[in-house]
Amino acid sequence: MTARAALARFAFSFLAAGVAATAAHAADFDWKKFQGKTVTFLANNNPVSQALLAHKADFEKLTGITLKVDSYQEQQMRQRLVTVMNAHSDEVDVFMSLPSREGQQFAAAGWYADVSAMTKNEVAPDYDFAGLSQALLKAATYDGKLTSLPMNIEGPILYYRTDVFKKCGVGEPKTIADVEAAAKKIKACDNVLTPFVSRGLKPAVAYTFSNMLHNIGGSYIVDGKSALCSAKDKEALDTYSRLLRDYGPPGVVNYSFYQISALYRSGRAAMAFESSNELRTVMEGGERLKDTALIPFPAGEAGQVPTAIGWGMAVSAYSKQPDAAWYFVQWATSPAVQKLMAVQGIAPPRSSVASDPDYRKWIEEEPVRKQWQAALDVLAAKGSSEVGYPIVANPESREFIGQAVQDLILKQKSVDQACADADRALDALISQK
Template sequence: MNWTSMHIAAAATAMMMASAAHAADFDWKKHEGETINLMLNNLSWTQKIKDSVPEFTAKTGIKVRFEAFAEEQYRTRLSTLMQAKSPDVDVFLTLPNREAQLFQKNGWYADLKPLLDASTSPEFDFNDFSPALRNSGVFGDKVTGIPINVEGPLFYWRKDVFQKCGIQKPNTLEQLPDVAAKIKACDNSITPWAARGLRGTVGYSLGAFIYNMGGGFTDASGKASLCEPGTVKGIQLYGDMLREYGPPGATNHTFTQVMDLLGQGRVAMTNESSNEFPTLMSHQGRSEDIGVGVLPKGGETGISKPVVLNWSLAISGYSGRSEAAWYFIQWATGKEIQAVLADKGIAPSRASVFDSEKFAAWAKENSARTEWVAALKEIASTGTSLYQTPTLTRTPEAREILSNVVQQVVLGQADAKTAACAVTEQVQALQN
């Protein structure tokens, strides 16, 4: 080894020793005896992190009150407490692309930047999160959330049903109705298709239908619109699939009902959250017969543009226990816990965990895992987080309008063009 190499090695060793010393200096017990309140949406991540909370309490001495709700109930409850400026919420889950602008404007987020700078373990490494995920909660110099995952809708299909019926996986969106019709004719005990139909939730699984058919959420001038030809085609196809080949009561379904049906073996295809993969795999037989991929591209357009996003942990702007809450967030999003959750099927937001040999080995244990990881990598590199008409602070209203348009098609009350073009003034008013 030459002098330069020795010098570099010595410097690296010194840096590692310094880092270890700083890590040892960080006092995880600083807030021992305190109690923090968590309010969370009932994601697969939520269920898995709850199992590990006793480890956090053992590490820090901080007790945790843990509340988790179904998504609509969660949003209602969180909004009520935030509007009341309640100190009863310390840590909560937030979906940046849906609500970050509004929550930031309302003062519902605490600024994590001072905590990152002054109250963070040297092992945390904020730069380990991919730039797109890391920046999803950044407003100027203010950091509002730490990403817990990467996710998006994926195309799930029953390989055994396709094989039994002699059907090939669809290569384009336009082939979906024909495939569904063949499944229906082959085995009428299987519902060919399921997807979200509940108001306020549809855009997530609909978005790629619109993009792949050549549409979007603005017109040529940049104004909000659902009336563009490709957009209308995507909405019509989505609505037709639910009306002709979906389960009864589809307009009341969100991800929980859709994935339950798939897990129980009652549905052949869906486009639903990558987050629900662990839940799906917990059903007997699904790890052997489920195929996973990205939604088929548009046949005429050749476009494949999936939706991708992340959930983040945030601290309430009204919390009186922000540093103790920050201890929980840096633990829950740290490398060690993300590695544990990755082994349970939670897609990590940290590059070091996602690209690790351990995660790669886990993925190779069966074909469903391998396909799931490959699909996540694809949506992370090609996806978009916009799946409603653009608006700075009124995203929930934009999604309600979109859902209402889709429901009219599903229920046979209007065709997509009539329903979508009728709301142009409404969606443009939200953009202002």
Template sequence: MKRVLNVGILSAMSAALLSACGGANTSNDKSGQTADKPFAGKKLSIVTANHPWGDAIKEMLPQFEESTGMKVDVQSFFEDQLAQKLTVQLTAASATPDVFMYSPLQQAKLFVKNGWITPLDDYTKKDAAYDFNDFSKASIGSNTVDGKIYGIPIITEQHILYYRKDLLQKAGIAVPKTMDELLEAAKKLNDPKNEMYGFAARGQRSALVSQISSFMYSEGSDFMKDGKATVNTPEAVKGMTTYATLLKDYGPPGVLNMSWPQAIGVFAQGKAAFFADANSLFKNATDPEKSKIADQVGFAQFPAGKNGSQPFNITSWGLAMNAKSANKDAAWAFIQWASSKEIVLATQKKGNPGARMSVWDNPEGTTAFPKELAEVTRETQKGGVDHSLPPVDKVSEARDIIGAIVQKAISGEERRPIRRIRNSRF
């Protein structure tokens, strides 16, 4: 049944693609191509991260190649290797890869500044059936630089609150809906003598910066405004201070050395009442082979601050087109296919959270996720903020500057260190 369904999806997509490319006329043109296979003879180079989405797409490629006539070569790399490969090839003005997975928040501004990727605005308008407006607003925002769209979202992440159902029920504590309620609940459930901590999250210098973003946004601030850092505004300071307080007063030992694997590990081992991070990490807490509290994990929307609940709602991975590609129309045909409603549904059913609202509204699109998590994700997709890092060219440097100050607040090394961040350009 699964095989039949996949074939049906691909066949339907192929028919739509053929229609968009000129119908079923099989007459040859001078290049030897046929109208029903407009890219016959073309070779397309695709580079992906080692990611489940890439694995899912590779399984579907033969049908795409058959319907379009093109040959697609796919190479996959670990994230660091991918970043290095892209930097080397794009710096050298290589025409390959034609299409690649990229991290918009880490790379978009730099890649645009260097002229490495192609704006996709005109392509998104060519085919009404593509229904570009179906993508969540925030996911497109993550791929937008200076008002132009440079990538199509394929994997999204939202900041949510994980919690222990059994602990809250036993203590008679409601799921926190505000920052103040989260602080109070974490305090009540914090019991270091019995290795139970109120809150777990990232404490590593660079890793924590994406996590403080939602705390800042929910208080009404951001990293930047008009090209200047705004992380020393009262709203930003309050958000970062809340995060630092949760980890300083109610966090586990060694939190300054924790990125997400270590932090969710504490939660999964039953040693923390709350964990805040991306929803994409959920299997680390719900898989019985990895978690001691798999059947007690709850999911909630990010707690509200003065500005309401404003978690990051981002594109973690997108597809971009090489500005030097000699096969731009063929490259777009692949991007359009890979991000179509039918293929997004197929990849999301394998656990890859996409950006199309219609797929999240489709019961089939949520089968790979716990019911409560699917509901929280669908609601968060409607709003949130489209970035979780400072929107600058030198993201790593900015993360180090901010992270170092927040770490001092977490460790209690210096009194009110967050206020030392100056309102200057990163």
């Protein structure tokens, strides 16, 4: 037997043993094990948690666990979490978290419980852990510890008006240069419409900007140093800010998802580069249902490297009942529940749900939903979860990216000056421990 065959055989027997063990555990899995307990869930009041919590009663009925929900807007939720965690309080058992933003930071601070063992030993037979998006699971794993389980998959995509494109004689943009050319043509052909809109609000810029940076082939860090002044990064900074300055709405430096969706929905923008999660908001009222097409952001020199992230559900390291908390996480990220959420427009982080007949039926109802799913498939396959610098101080790094972009939109600095100022601040952040 060759070494390789021996290895393969060993791996197979290991796998078989693992499967047998899982099966044994699954057989004695009892949803009612923690009956009578109360689990506290700190939720971000966004469409993801809303879709989930619509089925709260099902969870309580299934497990006999009382679910106490503390729901806040995103920033307030994080503020409460910081307070609770700094006090090492057991007040919160389960919380929502964005691994791409705070994962590294919270993991280093020791706020996440490691749920790796639970996903193997304490799972219902139909949980299908392996069916969850591997990329998102990887993005939530730090030092071999799994810190959260994905609730959805999302990322910025390009919404554009097919009727306006037709009227102005513009085809579907295939490259970033096409986007700019289309914006230019639309500006000339319809002077009321905003040709292109994307995020300009300082802390929000990194979400969409990262996608463009990666498409162009830039990197945030090269050899341990901030690289915003590298040729590719400068090109990304310049292109992103130029698109918003020349073709964006006035006051775009205060624009985040809220303003962008409102502008696009009201029919006043021809292209909007915004989160896939905004589909429901954008389509509210149905005015944009028939004249909108959706695609992943067009390619740059490095092709398409879309941003794909997901909200995760984490068990607090200070929870006194991590096992009961895990039951809630498991229920919320199970195929059955994610299917229920999917038909409410929450893109599932499981391919099995994405191919489920009921979900397919919902998708087929509208062409725009089909395009939405197709764009999400690209995100799932090629996506990068890098939004801002891959460092512990990621949230703060987004400030400096945003500042550089705003300086350029407002013409307060040259590209060289803006990138140099940002690099200096970011190098200090990178060296921070």
